[in-house]
Amino acid sequence: MIETLFSQNALSSSAAFALSLLIGVAFGFVLERAGFGSSRRLAGIFYFRDMAVLKVMFSAVITAMLGVAYLTAFGWISLDRIYLMPTAYAAQIIGGLIFGVGFVMSGWCPGTAAVGLASGRLDAFLCLCGAVVGSIVFNEVYPWVSPLQADSGVQFVYANLGVSHATFALLLTIVAVGMFWGAEYVEHRRKVATSYFNTPSLKGFGVALVVFAIGLFITGTTGTAAASHAKLVPPLSVHSTALPTDLLANVEAARDHVEPEELAEWLSGGNSDVFLVDVRSAAEFNTFHIRGAVNIALSNLESYLQPHKNRGFVVLYSNGMTHPAQARDYLYGRGFQNVYILTDGLTGFVERCLKPVSLRSSPLGPDAAARINAWRAYFLGGPQPGAQLVAPVKLAGVVLPGLVTTDWLAANYQQDGVRVIDLRPQPEYNAGHVPGALRLDVENLRGSIAGVGSMLLPVRIIGEHLSLMGIRPSDVVVLASGDRVHDATLVGMALGRVGHQRYAVLEGGFGKWIAEGRSIGRALPSIAPTEYPADASADRFTVAYKDVLQRMQGRSAVVIDVRPSDYFAGTKSDEARAGHIPGALNRPYTEDLAGTDRYTQLKPIQALLDEYGKLIPSQDTPIIVHCRTGHQASQTFFVLTHMLGYRSVSWYDGGWSEWAARPELPVESHAAATAPAARSP
Amino acid sequence: MSVTKRPPPKYLNPYLAGFLLGLTLLASFLILGAGLGASGGLARIAAFAECAIAPAHTRASEYFGPWCDQPLRYYLLFMLVGTFLGGLTSAMFANRIEFKLERGAKAPALLRAMLAIVGGVLIGFASRLAAGCTSGQALTGGALLLTGSLVFLICIFAGGYAAAWFVRRQWND
Numbered sequence: 127m128i129e130t131l132f133s134q135n136a137l138s139s140s141a142a143f144a145l146s147l148l149i150g151v152a153f154g155f156v157l158e159r160a161g162f163g164s165s166r167r168l169a170g171i172f173y174f175r176d177m178a179v180l181k182v183m184f185s186a187v188i189t190a191m192l193g194v195a196y197l198t199a200f201g202w203i204s205l206d207r208i209y210l211m212p213t214a215y216a217a218q219i220i221g222g223l224i225f226g227v228g229f230v231m232s233g234w235c236p237g238t239a240a241v242g243l244a245s246g247r248l249d250a251f252l253c254l255c256g257a258v259v260g261s262i263v264f265n266e267v268y269p270w271v272s273p274l275q276a277d278s279g280v281q282f283v284y285a286n287l288g289v290s291h292a293t294f295a296l297l298l299t300i301v302a303v304g305m306f307w308g309a310e311y312v313e314h315r316r317k318v319a320t321s322y323f324n325t326p327s328l329k330g331f332g333v334a335l336v337v338f339a340i341g342l343f344i345t346g347t348t349g350t351a352a353a354s355h356a357k358l359v360p361p362l363s364v365h366s367t368a369l370p371t372d373l374l375a376n377v378e379a380a381r382d383h384v385e386p387e388e389l390a391e392w393l394s395g396g397n398s399d400v401f402l403v404d405v406r407s408a409a410e411f412n413t414f415h416i417r418g419a420v421n422i423a424l425s426n427l428e429s430y431l432q433p434h435k436n437r438g439f440v441v442l443y444s445n446g447m448t449h450p451a452q453a454r455d456y457l458y459g460r461g462f463q464n465v466y467i468l469t470d471g472l473t474g475f476v477e478r479c480l481k482p483v484s485l486r487s488s489p490l491g492p493d494a495a496a497r498i499n500a501w502r503a504y505f506l507g508g509p510q511p512g513a514q515l516v517a518p519v520k521l522a523g524v525v526l527p528g529l530v531t532t533d534w535l536a537a538n539y540q541q542d543g544v545r546v547i548d549l550r551p552q553p554e555y556n557a558g559h560v561p562g563a564l565r566l567d568v569e570n571l572r573g574s575i576a577g578v579g580s581m582l583l584p585v586r587i588i589g590e591h592l593s594l595m596g597i598r599p600s601d602v603v604v605l606a607s608g609d610r611v612h613d614a615t616l617v618g619m620a621l622g623r624v625g626h627q628r629y630a631v632l633e634g635g636f637g638k639w640i641a642e643g644r645s646i647g648r649a650l651p652s653i654a655p656t657e658y659p660a661d662a663s664a665d666r667f668t669v670a671y672k673d674v675l676q677r678m679q680g681r682s683a684v685v686i687d688v689r690p691s692d693y694f695a696g697t698k699s700d701e702a703r704a705g706h707i708p709g710a711l712n713r714p715y716t717e718d719l720a721g722t723d724r725y726t727q728l729k730p731i732q733a734l735l736d737e738y739g740k741l742i743p744s745q746d747t748p749i750i751v752h753c754r755t756g757h758q759a760s761q762t763f764f765v766l767t768h769m770l771g772y773r774s775v776s777w778y779d780g781g782w783s784e785w786a787a788r789p790e791l792p793v794e795s796h797a798a799a800t801a802p803a804a805r806s807p
Numbered sequence: 808m809s810v811t812k813r814p815p816p817k818y819l820n821p822y823l824a825g826f827l828l829g830l831t832l833l834a835s836f837l838i839l840g841a842g843l844g845a846s847g848g849l850a851r852i853a854a855f856a857e858c859a860i861a862p863a864h865t866r867a868s869e870y871f872g873p874w875c876d877q878p879l880r881y882y883l884l885f886m887l888v889g890t891f892l893g894g895l896t897s898a899m900f901a902n903r904i905e906f907k908l909e910r911g912a913k914a915p916a917l918l919r920a921m922l923a924i925v926g927g928v929l930i931g932f933a934s935r936l937a938a939g940c941t942s943g944q945a946l947t948g949g950a951l952l953l954t955g956s957l958v959f960l961i962c963i964f965a966g967g968y969a970a971a972w973f974v975r976r977q978w979n980d
Contacts, residue, residue, distance in 0.1 A: 130840025137839065137882050145838055146882040150889020152831045153843055153942075157890070158897035160828070161818035165909045165923075166978060172971035173978070178821045183946065185825020190832040190950035197837070209841040211938060211948050213955030218944070221937025222959040224929050226966020231974050232926025233909070235941040236934060237845035239927075240887055241894030246906040249923040254849065256927020261846075261853035263928065264935035268870040271936060281954035294952065306822070320817065331822045445873075 133207040133425040134663075135407045154241050163245035165233025165253075172230045175316065177309035184302040185331075191295060192338045199345040206456040207425075212277035212448050220274060232256065279451050292342040299339035303332040382454060384441050384466045386475040392439075393418050394504040399438035401600050403427070405453060406444050406472075412773075416443070416475060417505050420599065421627065422661075427453055428460060429659045430625075433598055436464050443468035443475070480505055526602065527618060527768045529728070530630040532639050535560065535604055545601045549617065550608040550636060560606060560639060561647030564595050568613045568757075571620045578784045580755035582668070588620045589660030596653035603629040606636045609726045611719065612761040618768075619760045619777065623668070625661030631764065637725025667763070669776040671784055674750055675791060678709055683748040685710040686741075688762045689782065693754075696795035701754070701786040705795030713741060715758040718765050728761075731769055738770055745772045752778035752785075832950055839882065842947025846934035848887030853931070854878040870935075883943075911978040919977045 131142045160182045161167045170176025197203045229235055232253040234242055239257070242250025264271070284294035306328065314323035322328045392400045393416070404411050404419040411421040422430045427442075434440050442450035442465060450467040457465045468475060480502055483495045490498070524530055538544050539560055546563035548555050555565040571588060575581040582588075597603060603621060605614035614631040621629045632639070640646070669677075677683040687694050687710045694712040696704035706712070717737070720729045728734070742749065749772060753759040756779035766772040785791050818824075835843055854871040855878040857864075866875045874881075898904045910919035934940040937959050939948065945963060948956020 128837055130836075130838065132840025137841065138880060142839065142882050143880075143885040146885040147889040147892075149831065149835045149839065149843070150886035150891075151893035151896070152834070152889075153828070153886070154890035154893025154895075155897045156819075156824055156827045156831060156893075158894040158901070158903070159819040160821060160824035163894055163898055163903060166911075167818075169971075169978065172967045173975065178818070181821035182825040182828060183941075185822050186828035186832060186946060187949040189826050189829025190836070190946075191952065193829065193833040194836060194950060197833075203837060205951075207840050208836050208951070210951060211944065211953055211956060213953060213958075214938070215955065215958065218937045218955040218959040219962050221933045222962025223933075223966035223969075225933035225937065225940065225959075226963040226968075227970040228926040228929030228933060229941075229963060230926070230967040230971045231922045232930060233923070233977075234926070235845070235930060236849050236887075237843070237890055237940070237942045240845060240890045241898075242909075244891050244894035244904075245898040246904045248906070248908040249910070249919060252920055252923040253927035253930070256924040256929075257846070257849050257931030257934075258853045258856060260928040260931020260933075261850045261935050262857050262931075264932045265853070265857065265865075265868050265870040268868070272869070274936065275938070277955075283952050283954040283957050286954050291952070298952075322820070322822070327820065328822060331826075 127201060128203050128207065129425055130203075130207045132209050133423075135405075135423045135425075138407065138409075153237065154244065157238055157241045158245065162238040163241045163247065163250075165242060165247065165249055168235075168238055169230060169233040174312050176318065177313055180309050181306055184305060188299050188302050188335050188339075191298070192335070192342070195291065195295060195342050196338075196345065199342070206452055209448075210280045210452060212279050212451070213281040214275050214277035216274040216276070228260075277447075280448070280455070292339075295342055296336070296339040299335050303335060306332060382466055383469045384439075385469050386478040389416075389441060389468060389475065390479040390501045390505070394501055401431075401434050401438060401440045403431075403440060403442050404444070404472075405442055405449055410445075416472065419443070422625075423663070424449060424453055426625070426659075426661050426663070428457065430599055430661065431457065431462065431465070432659055433656060434464070434600070435462050438464065440465045441468055442466070443471050445473055446471045524602075524630060526628050526630055527622070527764075528630055529633045529769065530604060531633050532642055532644060535632055535639070536644055538602075539563075539604070543598075543601055544604060545595075545597060546604045546606055546632075547595070547617065548606050548636060549610075549613040550606075554608065556648070558640075558646040558648055559636070561645060561649075562651045563606065563647075564651055564653065566591075566595070566617065568616050571617065572755075578780050580757070580783065582616075582619055582623060582756065582779055585624050585660045585662050585665070588624050589658045591620075592624065592626070592658040592660070593656050596656050597626070597658055598656055599626065599628075599659060601628060604632050605629060606632040606639065608635060609637060609721075611635065611726060611728060612715065612758050615760040615764040616757050618764055619667075619756075619779075623665040624658070625664030634725045634727040638727065641722075641724040667767075667775065667777050669750060669778050671778070671780050671788065671791065673776070674707065674752070674778050674785075677748070677750065678707060681709070683750050683776070684742055685750045685752070685778075686762060687712050687782070688715040688751060688753045688759050690714050690716070693782075694796075699786075701783055703786040703793050703795075705786075705793040706782070707752075707785060708792050708794040710794075711741065713738075713762070715753065715761045718761065728765065728769070734765055735770055738766065738772075742772070745770070746774060747772070748774040748776070750776045750778050752781045754782045755779075756781050828946075829950070832946060835947075841882075842943065842950070843886065844883040844939065844943035844947070845887050845890060846931070846940035846943060847881065847883035848885075849931060850935060851878050851881045851884045911976075911980050913979045914977045922974055922977055 131137050136142055161178060167176050168179055171179040198205065234250055234253040236257055239250040239253045243254060284291050287294065310321055310323040310328065313321045402416060402419040404415045404421045405424050408421055431440055442453055444450050447467060447470065454465045454467050483490055483498050524534065539546055539562060546560045548559045548563040548565045549568055552565065570591060571583055572580050573583050605617050607614040618629055618631065678685060685707050687706050691712055691714060692698040694706050718728055718734060719726055721727055749766060751759040751762045756777065759777060763775055763777045766775045832843055854874045857871055858875045858878055865871050908916055908919055910916065937944055944956045945960040949960050
């Protein structure tokens with residue numbers, strides 16, 4: 127099965143831009159070859175002078191239609207990996223009619239006008255300018271015309287007509303071949319020079335198309351799309367008792383949608399049966415998301431949601447509704463009966479639930495206004511007018527991954543969705559821990575990989591550990607270290623590697639917890655192992671020495687070495703070579719720490735912001751952090767990425783231990799004066 | 808020194824061109840997971856222009872507003888640039904680049920220019936309304952057998968044939 131850029135949420139990547147450009151080149155080339163750099167030829171179809179548009183258009187539609195059908199039948203591609211446009215009858219009928227008028231007036235459509243412009247046609251240029259103006263006009267009148275765009279989801283024409291995919295495909299092919307014959311006949315009668323009337327090539331082409339269309343009945347393709355997009359049956363039973371019955375009834379009535387107000391009410395009311403999934407890109411998610419949402423790429427949805435299959439409510443959202451609706455339909459086809467989409471998506475949620483009362487066009491009653499203010503307080507974490515939000519939910523005031531205070535943990539450790547992992551040695555854990563906490567030795571997550579020691583283990587093994595610890599994707603994992611904050615942050619790297627973003631580091635660790643005299647338990651927690659759906663593609667932050675070398679040489683990243691300064695300088699060493707990566711900055715991880723005699727914790731954010739701001743002013747600067755084995759650097763990674771908002775930080779796990787032992791890699795050492803990199807010992 | 812100009816070669820057999828276009832569309836499905844598109848790129852240029860002219864107003868607008876941060880970072884704009892480059896390459900090889908306002912021999916240039924502009928405005932508007940143009944809806948959605956796209960395709964021809972008679976003078980010879 128091919129994963130497309132769309133299914134990987136990567137249509138805005140540089141690679142997608144480059145590939146789009148190439149596909150565009152092929153598109154433009156073929157259009158020009160077909161003679162579509164001429165408006166006269168394009169308009170010819172409307173005067174029965176030159177039927178090329180019809181011939182090219184339908185040949186292409188039939189070719190691609192058959193291609194998609196066969197590739198689907200062979201299992202190469204699945205329709206849920208392709209962006210399918212929703213059907214909006216009003217917009218598409220009115221839009222089509224206006225477009226047709228514009229087409230015959232200008233003699234161009236947008237794609238052919240680009241080719242016309244390349245062919246030097248002034249009228250193509252004028253048309254494109256007009257189209258830009260037309261787009262702006264649309265933006266200006268959007269509030270008035272947008273109701274026309276209300277869509278009825280992705281609709282397949284054969285399903286609407288109640289016939290099979292293959293039947294409709296054959297029918298359309300026959301109609302197209304018939305139109306080809308008609309077009310040729312018209313041109314033949316009009317004595318157009320380049321008529322293909324009755325030529326063997328056209329006959330052959332027509333026969334081939336029909337044969338391939340008939341072949342679809344044999345390959346038995348039909349099912350996939352039709353089945354998963356067939357009528358949506360309402361969920362039979364949703365195992366939920368926690369929801370108020372009236373809300374439940376509302377959901378049942380709406381069948382597959384959740385209204386923004388309902389969602390806001392559930393989340394702000396602390397309903398733990400709702401698993402909210404943001405299917406937008408990680409970048410968009412990090413910029414803003416609905417509080418409590420988890421970010422999962424479309425391509426990972428099915429595996430991620432397994433633990434939630436028909437348990438509680440899974441709500442999907444994106445900016446609009448198309449992607450979640452497709453995903454919902456797909457999941458429904460895979461037996462998920464509890465997946466809902468958020469009506470109008472994030473846009474609708476913000477508009478309907480979070481838009482300030484003062485900016486609304488229609489006046490609101492005092493109750494409605496109070497409700498919106500409460501939602502705003504909860505979701506935007508702004509000033510909380512009279513804390514009438516009872517029992518702040520799981521994540522009140524917490525951004526994940528991030529820090530949580532002992533106060534927060536004291537209020538939340540008993541919640542079912544909160545798991546504390548204690549990282550201290552076994553005897554200390556046995557003597558007392560946060561009640562219900564699990565113990566984990568960080569070294570369980572590291573091992574020797576391809577000759578390099580102390581490497582964070584692969585996704586599969588980390589996923590196994592999480593499964594055995596009974597961690598679920600929806601759990602908030604709180605990491606409580608002893609006096610080594612980097613134990614917690616290293617586990618954070620492991621969680622990041624499997625895509626578990628819902629974790630927090632306990633500020634001050636267990637030391638602060640005990641210093642404050644908080645409650646302690648000695649019993650083992652009761653844990654049921656799970657099947658943790660680890661995301662194999664979540665780790666985008668670990669880099670290998672080759673990447674470091676390349677980016678060091680290309681000066682495309684700042685390397686921060688977090689080891690103590692004497693090791694950095696090369697005056698001390700317990701590795702194969704002494705010194706540091708040429709050009710690296712030294713910021714020992716200990717400088718990010720402050721503590722009392724009873725516990726160690728990270729410095730306050732403002733202090734860290736000031737110090738790192740002097741070192742690396744822009745939060746967009748690509749940074750690579752490393753230490754000797756990756757352990758201490760995980761702390762700097764956490765500080766930069768999850769506390770200070772640096773957006774492009776990578777972690778070189780192999781660290782100095784590996785770098786020093788690969789003789790081909792350059793080393794800089796202050797001990798050896800200012801020896802240039804290439805001549806290092 | 809005179810350069811003898813080769814006459815432009817014949818256009819490609821339309822069925823072969825259509826077949827190749829279909830393969831291009833298939834490649835787009837397999838690689839991008841989305842079909843071809845052209846008006847989406849134009850809309851981004853429009854957003855870019857409007858953001859540049861009236862930043863505050865555009866940012867506050869509902870449709871272009873969310874694009875204002877990076878209006879040009881969109882795959883379909885790259886595809887549109889590619890379409891231009893592909894067209895240019897082919898037209899150069901075919902010796903078909905001609906700087907002219909294409910119209911009927913007896914048609915007034917002003918009439919043709921006005922129709923090109925007004926038609927362009929309609930196309931730009933309609934493709935935003937329908938969320939796609941001949942490429943993004945008719946061709947792409949048609950190949951996927953999406954109901955709305957096929958309806959759009961039929962309506963293009965209906966609109967075109969209905970208006971053809973009124974604008975026929977621009978092609979008078």
